[in-house]
Amino acid sequence: MTASATSQHGSHNAGQAIDGNRGTMWHTDFTFFAQPTAPLPQSITLNLGGTYNVNALRYLPRQDWYGHGTILSYRIYVSRDGSNFTQIATGTWANDHTEKTAAFASTKASYIRLEAVVAHLGFASAAEINVTAIR
Secondary structure, three states: OEEEEOOOEOOEOHHHHOOOOOOOOEEOOEOOOOOEOOOOOEEEEEEEEEEEEEEEEEEEOOOOOOOOOOEEEEEEEEEOOOOOOEEEEEEEOOOOOOOEEEEEEEEEEEEEEEEEEEEHHHOOEEOEEEEEEEO
């Protein structure tokens, strides 16, 4: 699996959201005065490395004491070709550090995109993003 994002800050690249390490993160770009340089919505797209029946996305916000970037309102899209995406879910999550889940009807996908519509302080970040696939 690989990841790409519409915005990222330095070493806080998209790959850090799928590296299995809760201590690293993807973070949208910001200035050193903690101002977002890329307004929301911003998104991160996972290339699943094959086509799978997926039915949920799990999102773990950053796990340090900062709350910057916790996604509060989201949209989820899927694609088989990486170019044409279909929205399959939308919703809201609590502003805390717990893992969140967005469940949806099982669908075949090769790519899944999490779009941050509203996030704490106008940034988007993720310690980990995982997808549930059905065999």
